[in-house]
Amino acid sequence: MKHWFLSLCCLALWPSISAADSFRLAAAANLQAVTQALSQDFSQKTGHQFQTSFGASGKLFAQISHGAPFDVLMSADLKYPQTLLNQGAAIAPLVHYANGVLVLWTQQASIPKDWQAWLQSSAVQKIAIAQPESAPYGREALRILSALPQFPVLKSKLVYGESIAQASQFIATGAAQAGFSAKSIVSNPDQRQSGAWIEIPQSAHQTIAQGAVQTRYGKDNAAAKAFMRYLHSPSAQQILLRYGYLVPQP
Structure with missing residues (x-):
């Protein structure tokens, strides 16, 4: 059995939930504050919940590339999610959910x-x-x-x-x-x-365009799919704005 030693700051949300209603999120470290607000709103609207591990985008990317069991990556750029797509380690679409400041x-x-x-x-x-x-x-x-x-x-x-x-x-x-x-x-x-x-x-400086992608590991996870749709919602965008992000224009 492989053991994943993640040098990440981990925040476990709702640990007692069933696997059918949950997914595992790998999130860039700048998202630590906003993720809790997103999780509460997402849970209220969909009934789905998730667990989050935080770290540098490049380190999360490397973990997922080597098979770490995450269902969604929220990166601080578009490069790492796009590379996962190119590698076949993620499934489209890539969601440009925010621009960092x-x-x-x-x-x-x-x-x-x-x-x-x-x-x-x-x-x-x-x-x-x-x-x-x-x-x-x-x-x-x-x-x-x-x-x-x-x-x-x-x-x-x-x-x-x-x-x-x-x-x-x-x-x-x-x-x-x-x-x-x-x-x-x-x-x-x-x-x-x-x-x-x-x-x-x-x-x-160049725009800090932040993107999310559903991983190949999580391709059949209904909660992960719902979260990817949720990131485009007006509710999620308002939360991101409140926490200091810029919302990309369509």
């Missing part, structure tokens, strides 16, 4: 208007970002930083979290004086974070 966050009282120079200054010793190789938010943060003339100095200040959640923890605890996080984390309506943050303009 990248923010610069600090526990200090404010962020200067010239934040690029501020990051270079002695006031900031460490800058946290998610691991670019496996976390789409980290990929975009590095893209922004590497385009700055200050990057040779900033590069030596970078510290990497395994996921956007871990990078955000570095910022929240002050282990890093600044860093790049997700708006869904800093503006969580259920638990707003301390410190100061600013949105990085969408024009400054």
